[in-house]
Amino acid sequence: MPSYKAPLEDLSFLFNDVFQIDRYNNLPGFSDAPADVREAILAEAAKFTEKVLQPLNRIGDLEGCTRHDDGRVTTPKGFKAAYKQLGEGGWLGLSMPAEYGGQGLPTTLTQTLNEFQMSANMAFSMYGGLTQGAMAALLVHGQPEQKKMFVPRMLAGDWTGTMNLTEPQCGTDLGLLRTKAVKQADGSYKITGTKIFISGGEHDLTENIIHLVLARIEGAPAGIKGVSLFVVPKVLVNADGSLGAPNGVTCGSIEHKMGIHGNSTCVMNYDGATGWLIGEENKGMQGMFVMMNEARLGVAVQGLAQSEVAYQNAVAYAKDRLQGRSLSGPKAPDKPADPIIVHPDVRRTLLTIRAFNEAARAMVVWTSLKSDVAHRSSDAKDRQEADDHMGLMTPILKGVLTDVGFSNAVLAQQMFGGHGYIAEWGMEQFVRDARIAMIYEGANGIQALDLVGRKLPSNGGRAAMSFFAEVAAFAKDHAADEAMKPYLAPLSTALGHLQQATMWLMQNAPAKPDNAGAGATDYMQLFGLVTFGYMWARMVKAAQDKIAGGDTAPYLSSKLVTGRFFMERMLPETSLHLARIQTGSETTMELPAEAF
Template sequence: MPTYKAPVEDVHFLLNDVFHFDNYNNLPGFSDASADVREAIIEEAAKFSEKVLQPLNRSGDLEGCKRHDDGRVTTPAGFKDAFKQLGEGGWLSLALPAEYGGQGLPVTLSQVVGEFLISANMAFSMYSGLTQGAMAALLAHGSDAQKKTYIPKMMTGEWAGTMNLTEPHCGTDLGLLRTKAVKQADGSYKITGTKIFISGGEQDLTENIIHLVIARIEGAPAGTRGISLFVVPKVLINADGSLGARNGVSCGSIEHKMGIHGNSTCVMNYDNATGWLVGEENKGLNAMFVMMNEARLGVAVQGLAQSEVAYQNAVTYAKERLQGRALTGAKEKDKAADPIIVHPDVRRTLMTIKAFNEAARAFVIWTALKSDVAHRSGDEKERQAADDHMGLMTPILKGVLTDQGFANTVAAQQMYGGHGYIAEQGMEQFVRDARIAMIYEGANGIQALDLVGRKLPRDGGRAITAFFTEVGGFVKQHGGDEAMKPYVGPLAASLQHLQQATMWLMQNALAKPDNAGAASTDYMHLFGLVVFGYMWARMAKVAQDKLAAGSASEQHKTKLVTGKFFMERMLPQTALHLTRVQAGADTTMELAAEAF
């Protein structure tokens, strides 16, 4: 049976030593998250994830969700009680404003907790993740009345939230949506249409579900310019806040899917359901993008989280499974064979996953801190720079972490040989669950196009210029440090590859857009590797300083070895991606469709 232990020590290392969390105490909420408070929150989140959620992961996958004839959906045994504990424990309200009953703590802590929850039980965590995303959209664009009505109940876990975008004929191209909204005399709207792939669209965890639905108001412009956002509760809410009549929204069916069986993925039917406009008419995408960006960061963490739990179990198996002898001679002479962790190719696999996990975690925390700055700083320039970072990095986080996270679950499964293909070991569930993260909240090919087509040229390239300046400055500052050369040298080379790829796109994509399309995925992964390289260089600098001061722990020494492995064995892939980018689109686009 699979196990999970939250990477608490690594999180503390990143928050305290690498990113100097306490330096942000000038921002609201940070001074309330002192070192002892952080430690308590992280330790308790680890316990909840390990003791409550992880034991429900496999049983929830086996049982799945069930739709009944009356449209009700029941979730796996134990999920309802666990969700109650989640709400009562304050895990949904960590980073939400105190004026609505939240704790007002940094979103960075919420992201850390999110990784633990997802590693322990990804299907379960989606109910809370969508609820948090819905709250973010309402806080950003909802009216005061909407915030006061919905947020307090959602943050306690009494009510949940969803996001309703996709329709049977309409996925990425939301301009094609057909769901309509008809305005009523009292200012409400009647919503009619069908939405598909709605995570948590119906469930028995909460007494109400607050659906956020995009639809087109009668007479609105065609395409994305005519999209509005509505809040549509499953159960209508009386003036005194009590629950009233059932709204005209129902679950038509639940999808039978590859993974995340414990999450109810629903076809939702809206039949003259009563809804209320969120924000302005025809400005729904602006509001929904708040939720989508929140969700994309959450999905990026899903890639990391599944990679982490798969890695942990693969390591355990590699230490226990006896098979063959070490190439350099028997290591366990009193046993019939050596554990497979003695074999270099097994080490290569495990080191590759480990190096990714630790760099990806640093990337997530780095970006989460930028989110806190963007939303909490009183300095306009700081907010702008942090927002630039978020815009540039979101598609990289989502695309790279989920692509590589899935690949890592497959690699971890491979450690088990044939046993990894057997459901009892739990490894095949990690593979199945991780696969969806590459698809939803914008398939990864779309993330790559968004990066190349929108994020790079935005504001005259201000965000990418700032990134080049920051990483280039680090290289220059530490390039003369002999101990840092194994880290700074490869980082400098990979940064140059990214700069060359960026320049090539600037020179070749405008005149021939297919060049951008053909290069986008390689460019995204090249960029991701450079970010990982920067994260590893920063972690190595901390470890080297501890070593020089004579205070290095085993954790610091391990960081230096793992970081060096990344620089030697993984970062050189930037050269391959650069070559592919510069190959252009000619061969890719040459064949007629009939030739495929």
């Protein structure tokens, strides 16, 4: 059976040494979470995820969710009790405003705890993750009475939340949606339509589910400009906060999926359900984008989380499994064979996964800190820079972390040989669960197009230019440090490749947009590699400083080796992506459709 241990040492290093987050104590909430408090929170979260959620992962996969004839859905054994613990432990409201019952601590902490949950039990984690996204949308765009009515019960774990976008005829192109909203005399709306792929759409974890639904008000403009956002509870809520009559929303069926069986992915039927407008008429995408951006960062963490848990189990197996002898002579002469971790190709595989995990985790922490600045800083310039960063990095995080996370789950499965294909070892579940993250919240090809078509040229390329300048400045500042040269030289080369690719797209895409489309995925992967390289350079510098200060922890020397592996074996792939981008779109678009 698989196991999981939260990466507490790695996170302590990132918080305290790489990003030194106590420097953010001028922001609300940060001074309430000094190092000792952070460590206590992370330790308790680790216990909950390791002892409560991880043992339920296999159960959830085997049992799945069950829809009954009356439309009710029951979740796998143990899920309801675990969700109750999640709410009672305050984990859902950790970063929510105190005025609604939250603790107001940094979002960075919440994203870290989400990684633990997603590694331990990805299907379970989605119920709380979507609830957090729904709360975020309500807090930004909801009316005061909506916030007061829904948010406290959601963060307490009494109610959950969902996002309802997709319909049978439309996914990414939400301008095609048909769900309609008819205004009533009391200011409410009657919502009618069908939504599909709704994660957590119906379940027995809580007594109410707060659906955020995109719909078109009668007479609204066609396309995306006519879409509005509504809050539609499963059970109507009385003025005093008590539950009233069931609303006109039901689960038509549960999707039969490749993975994440423990999450109820539903077809939802709205039959004159009562809902209330969130924000302004025909401005629904503003509110939904709050949820989508939260969800995209959360899905990026899912990619990292599945890579991490798959890696941990692959390492344990590689240390235990005896097979063959080392090429340089027996390493376990008292045994009939050596453990497979002595073989170079096994180590190459494991280091490839580990080097990604540690860089990706650093990137998540870095970007989460930017999110905290964007939402909490009183300095307009700091907020703008943080917003720029979030806009640029969100599609990279979602696309690259989920692409590589799935690939790494497959690599980790390979370590087990035939056992990796057998369900009881758990590796094939990691592969199946990881696969969805590349698809939902905007398929990764869409993320790449968003990066190249919207985020890169936004504000004259301000965000990308700021990133290039930051990386170049770091390399320049430490150029005289001999110990940093094995890391900075490859990073500078890779940054040059990214700048060349950016310039090529600027020169060749405006007149021929297919050039941007053909190179978008390679550009996203290239940008991700350079960002990982920057994260590794920062981690190596922090590790070297601690070693120079007398810290002899083996963890630090392992950082230096893993960072060097990344620079030597993984970062050079930037040249491949650059070469592909510069071929343009000629051969990609030459064949007529009927030739396929």
